[in-house]
Amino acid sequence: MPRDSERAEYPEHVIENRRYWDAMADQWVAAGERAWRAEAPLWGCWGIPESELCLLPQDMSGMLAIELGCGTAYVSYWLTQRGAQVVGIDNSAKQLETAQRLANEYQVALELRHGNAEELPYPDGHFDFAISEYGAAIWCDPKIWIPEAHRILKPGGELVFLGNSPLAMICTPLDGGDNDAHLHRSYFELEKLDWTRCEIDPGGIEFNLPISSWMRLFRETGFEVLDYLELQAPKGSPDRFGTPGQWAQSWPAEQAWKLRRL
Ligand SMILES: C[S@@+](CC[C@H](N)C(=O)[O-])C[C@H]1O[C@@H](n2cnc3c(N)ncnc32)[C@H](O)[C@@H]1O
Structure with a gap:
């Protein structure tokens, strides 16, 4: 697997x-192993079936796809099961070790790369499909990674990504405590969410935007919106990663965007 050396010029959030x-x-090993074992794709914190969300093309034969922030690479694996040839890029060498082990166990050929999804080592118009589930979708700067995803997609190629909703971030x-029914920060100032100095589970720098800013970014970059989904957790869902199941049943904790490159 090509290794990315520590790059001094990487922005603070990437380091x-x-x-x-x-x-x-x-x-994250056990969760990754469970997702690789799943018979069909299950999305997000509450495992909503692909049959409900329809995020993926049914037949990906002949497609070249990339997962941006692939982690343990189960999404990449799901794409190979639909016929795609897949590259997974991730910023964490440790996550990629698990991904590579699972790819070997499942005897699937994945190209795994260590690097930053904001600077992809691929030429313009190289891929038919790009996806991120809680990878670049939340950990990369949208003003950098969305244009970069646009660059490496062919015209007509799709970008699908799923992550926290802006509402979940302001609640x-x-x-760093659990989401509640109060608004804790300005919606309009959503952008960089720096958790490195918070009291509960400190660490990590995320990004999110108001919905109107996501829309403007897509338009200015050259993406058309095919669908916008606000995910509702199923009844009786457990608490997941700081979001009470009851909260996610009443309000959208997760969003998914389906875009087409113009
Ligand atoms: C919650 S995981 C999501 C991946 C996958 N769905 C999973 O759960 O294993 C988040 C991943 O995003 C990766 N990541 C964070 N920043 C990144 C960046 N700048 N470029 C590529 N990957 C990044 C992390 O290393 C991590 O593996």
Whole structure:
């Protein structure tokens, strides 16, 4: 697997997020193994079936796809099961170790690369499909990674990404505690969410935008919106990663965008 050396010119959030994910990669092994075992794709914190969300093309034969922030690479694996040839890029070498082990166990050929999804080592118009589930979708700067995803897609290629909703971010207390029914920060100032100094589970720098800013970014970059989904957790869902199941049943904790490159 091509290794990315520590790059001094990487922005602060890429360096911090590499440290954060390398340090906790061990805690994500079991979840990765479960997702590789799944018979069909299950999305997000509450495992909503692909049959409900329809995020993926049914037949990906002959497609070249990339997963941006692939982690343990189960999404990449799902794409190969639909016929695609897949590259997974991730900022954490430790996450990629798990991805490579699972790819070997499942005897699937994935090209795994260590690097930053904001600077992809591929030529313009190289891919038919790009995806991120909680990878670049939340850990990369949208003003950098969305144009970069546009650059490496062919005209007509799709970008699908899923992550925290802007609403979930403004309902997260500033100390990093569980989401609640209060608004803790300005919606209009959503952009960089720096959790490195919060009291509860400190570490990591995320990004999110108001919905109107996402829309403007897509338009200015050259993407058309095919669909925007606000995910509702199923009844009786457990609490997941600081979001009470009851909260996610009443309000959208997760968003998914389906875009087409013009
Ligand atoms: C929650 S995981 C999501 C991936 C996958 N769905 C999973 O759960 O294993 C987040 C991943 O994003 C990766 N990541 C964070 N910043 C990144 C960047 N700048 N470029 C590529 N990957 C990044 C992390 O290393 C981590 O593996």
